[in-house]
Amino acid sequence: MIDPNPRGEVWVFAEQEDEHLSDTSLELCGKARELADRLGVQVGAVLAGWNVRELSYRLIAHGVDQVYHVHDTRLEYYRTLPYARVLCRMISKHKPQIVMYGATPLGRDLAPRVASEMRAGLTADCTDLQIGRYTDPRTKTVYDNLLMQIRPAFGGNIIATIINFDRWPQMATVREGVMRLGEGDPKRTGQIIDEKIAFNDFDQAVKLIERHREGRKVNLKGARIIVAGGGGVGSKDNFKLVHELAGVLGGAVGASRAAVDSGFIGKEHQIGQTGTTVRPALYVACGISGAVQHRAGMEESAKIIAINWDKDAPIFGVAHYGIVGDLNKIIPTLIKAIRERG
Amino acid sequence: MGYDSIVCVKQVPDTSNITGEAMKADGTVNRAALPAVFNPDDLHALEAALQVRDRFGGSVTVLTMGPPAACEVLRECLYRGADRVIILSDRRAAASDTLATSYILSQAVRKLARYDLVFCGRQAIDGDTAQVGPQLAEKLGISQVTYYEQLVDLSGRTIRVRRNVGNGWEIVEGRLPMLLTVLDTANEARPAAAKRVMRYKRARAPMELGAELAKAMPDAAPGQKEAEQARRLEPLKAKGLCIEQWDLDDIDADLQWCGVTGSPTKVHRVQSIVLTKEGFTAIAPTEEGIRGMIRDLIVDHTLG
Numbered sequence: 001m002i003d004p005n006p007r008g009e010v011w012v013f014a015e016q017e018d019e020h021l022s023d024t025s026l027e028l029c030g031k032a033r034e035l036a037d038r039l040g041v042q043v044g045a046v047l048a049g050w051n052v053r054e055l056s057y058r059l060i061a062h063g064v065d066q067v068y069h070v071h072d073t074r075l076e077y078y079r080t081l082p083y084a085r086v087l088c089r090m091i092s093k094h095k096p097q098i099v100m101y102g103a104t105p106l107g108r109d110l111a112p113r114v115a116s117e118m119r120a121g122l123t124a125d126c127t128d129l130q131i132g133r134y135t136d137p138r139t140k141t142v143y144d145n146l147l148m149q150i151r152p153a154f155g156g157n158i159i160a161t162i163i164n165f166d167r168w169p170q171m172a173t174v175r176e177g178v179m180r181l182g183e184g185d186p187k188r189t190g191q192i193i194d195e196k197i198a199f200n201d202f203d204q205a206v207k208l209i210e211r212h213r214e215g216r217k218v219n220l221k222g223a224r225i226i227v228a229g230g231g232g233v234g235s236k237d238n239f240k241l242v243h244e245l246a247g248v249l250g251g252a253v254g255a256s257r258a259a260v261d262s263g264f265i266g267k268e269h270q271i272g273q274t275g276t277t278v279r280p281a282l283y284v285a286c287g288i289s290g291a292v293q294h295r296a297g298m299e300e301s302a303k304i305i306a307i308n309w310d311k312d313a314p315i316f317g318v319a320h321y322g323i324v325g326d327l328n329k330i331i332p333t334l335i336k337a338i339r340e341r342g
Numbered sequence: 343m344g345y346d347s348i349v350c351v352k353q354v355p356d357t358s359n360i361t362g363e364a365m366k367a368d369g370t371v372n373r374a375a376l377p378a379v380f381n382p383d384d385l386h387a388l389e390a391a392l393q394v395r396d397r398f399g400g401s402v403t404v405l406t407m408g409p410p411a412a413c414e415v416l417r418e419c420l421y422r423g424a425d426r427v428i429i430l431s432d433r434r435a436a437a438s439d440t441l442a443t444s445y446i447l448s449q450a451v452r453k454l455a456r457y458d459l460v461f462c463g464r465q466a467i468d469g470d471t472a473q474v475g476p477q478l479a480e481k482l483g484i485s486q487v488t489y490y491e492q493l494v495d496l497s498g499r500t501i502r503v504r505r506n507v508g509n510g511w512e513i514v515e516g517r518l519p520m521l522l523t524v525l526d527t528a529n530e531a532r533p534a535a536a537k538r539v540m541r542y543k544r545a546r547a548p549m550e551l552g553a554e555l556a557k558a559m560p561d562a563a564p565g566q567k568e569a570e571q572a573r574r575l576e577p578l579k580a581k582g583l584c585i586e587q588w589d590l591d592d593i594d595a596d597l598q599w600c601g602v603t604g605s606p607t608k609v610h611r612v613q614s615i616v617l618t619k620e621g622f623t624a625i626a627p628t629e630e631g632i633r634g635m636i637r638d639l640i641v642d643h644t645l646g
């Protein structure tokens with residue numbers, strides 16, 4: 001751990017794979033910029049890999065001031081131990097006050113290993129981060145400018161705010177898609193600092209033998225319009241209604257977990273706490289009750305249309321337009337109305 | 343020969359069925375009102391360990407940290423085939439965050455000394471953090487492989503596993519000892535075996551007996567309960583039905599790293615989720631109503 005260091009930078013772990021930065025890393029850069037401006041400090045990013053120096057410019061465009069870049073063949077593919085070594089060394093050397101990771105499978109493998117070695121706090125899967133004040137109820141000590149790490153807990157039934165006032169850096173993994181992905185300003189300038197890391201034998205203990213990537217087949221995060229079906233759609237066959245509506249709207253198809261679990265559609269379409277978090281311009285929820293775990297993944301949508309025959313379904317609590325009735329009648333009517341609009 | 347495995351399991355409140363009664367007025371969760379269950383991913387961790395033992399020989403020891411009631415999940419492990427179960431229970435461990443928890447577990451694993459593999463579920467449904475596994479591996483100074491889905495090969499001290507990383511998979515190779523966090527897609531967890539249920543349903547930890555006696559003999563004279571507890575424990579021990587119970591002293595834990603003092607993260611505030619009922623525009627389920635809505639959406643540029 002490092003001692004509280006209020007002049008320390010706000011850091012982002014720049015996750016990259018096959019020379020592509022993850023969207024989440026860029027989302028985090030925007031958030032880091034906002035937090036750092038609030039604190040009056042700079043933004044740093046740790047970029048590790050092999051031949052990825054070029055990616056620094058994108059990080060800088062998205063708000064980073066200093067890129068700590070580590071170029072090493074042993075970092076070509078992500079492996080926990082060498083990456084953890086990089087982070088621990090960099091944190092000990094530069095003493096950032098905040099370190100953020102995407103709550104991706106990679107980030108959630110790496111961050112706890114780093115936190116344990118640093119004996120620092122780590123909050124998982126945050127959906128919001130703010131700067132705030134905290135008074136210790138026992139000692140009455142007041143801590144200003146702490147990182148408020150906000151996350152759902154208990155299966156999404158409560159929202160907890162977590163703080164870490166003494167064993168820094170303050171670290172969090174942040175859920176994908178919840179921070180806004182900015183445009184980036186290619187004219188922004190920043191510094192690239194090349195760092196060397198000494199690895200030991202243990203860092204090489206796990207070898208990558210074979211690797212297979214599928215790429216995302218469904219692009220829910222990039223979709224402007226999403227039509228999602230839930231348990232109320234009733235069958236895999238009937239799910240064609242949802243596909244058809246998405247088709248006429250030019251949107252992507254999403255689903256609740258009930259629909260996925262019932263085999264109506266593949267897991268990669270799931271939206272919510274354990275699926276993808278989306279914020280499209282329009283979200284149409286068909287036969288979805290609106291359980292808190294589902295809402296967590298879609299309630300930030302700009303416009304929400306809810307179709308449900310139960311007028312008390314919680315989905316109406318987040319909807320802008322609510323249609324109470326049988327989706328089997330309403331969806332065909334919608335499709336007809338959209339086709340005719342032109 | 344064979345491989346000795348340690349499985350870390352947790353009893354958790356069933357968060358999938360949270361109802362109104364489970365929330366207290368101050369917005370916190372009333373754990374007592376929720377049914378306690380075996381953390382789903384941990385069942386798959388246990389299964390993965392049992393499969394290694396069934397194929398290569400060796401042993402499966404299960405470790406849980408929690409209140410006396412958590413012995414229930416240990417009995418579940420015995421029903422499914424665990425060789426040895428241990429509960430780690432100590433009030434001084436309360437309010438541990440993931441870092442403190444992993445420290446405490448690491449001390450318990452160290453006390454077990456001989457092990458080749460440590461299995462954890464990927465995450466627990468009460469916190470969904472997935473942090474304890476990797477942190478435990480670091481504390482033990484061993485390598486970790488998260489998102490374990492399949493054992494590809496195990497021979498001598500070398501292990502190959504396939505892990506699922508969401509957008510694909512990879513096969514990695516490492517040397518034992520190693521910690522694995524197991525996905526629910528890794529296997530089909532075996533059910534309890536009827537014979538083992540018959541045998542182990544009477545298994546108890548000393549503190550469970552203590553709690554039962556405290557209820558049964560509220561007016562007992564000093565020393566009487568303890569004597570009765572010792573008397574009941576004897577036959578259990580003789581039959582191998584006494585669940586081992588450790589506290590922080592048994593595992594030489596440094597209290598500085600346990601409980602509240604050992605936890606860098608503190609809960610500042612909790613809010614229960616209340617629906618923001620701002621109201622929505624009700625659309626009649628008719629052609630007319632729906633046409634009107636589509637027009638609105640075109641006017642405000644939601645639809646092109």
Ligand SMILES: Cc1cc2nc3c(=O)[nH]c(=O)nc-3n(C[C@H](O)[C@H](O)[C@H](O)COP(=O)(O)OP(=O)(O)OC[C@H]3O[C@@H](n4cnc5c(N)ncnc54)[C@H](O)[C@@H]3O)c2cc1C
Nearest residue numbers: 230231232256257258272273274275287289293294309327
């Ligand atoms: C740890 C955890 C994580 C979870 N993660 C997610 C997640 O990521 N995403 C997710 O979606 N869920 C998640 N869930 C599950 C969640 O709690 C709900 O069970 C799930 O969202 C329910 O899906 P549903 O509303 O489609 O189905 P149901 O609960 O079956 O609701 C169906 C709805 O359709 C309506 N309906 C039925 N027939 C019709 C009809 N003909 N016309 C109109 N309306 C009709 C009903 O009134 C009802 O409201 C998670 C749960 C847990 C415990």
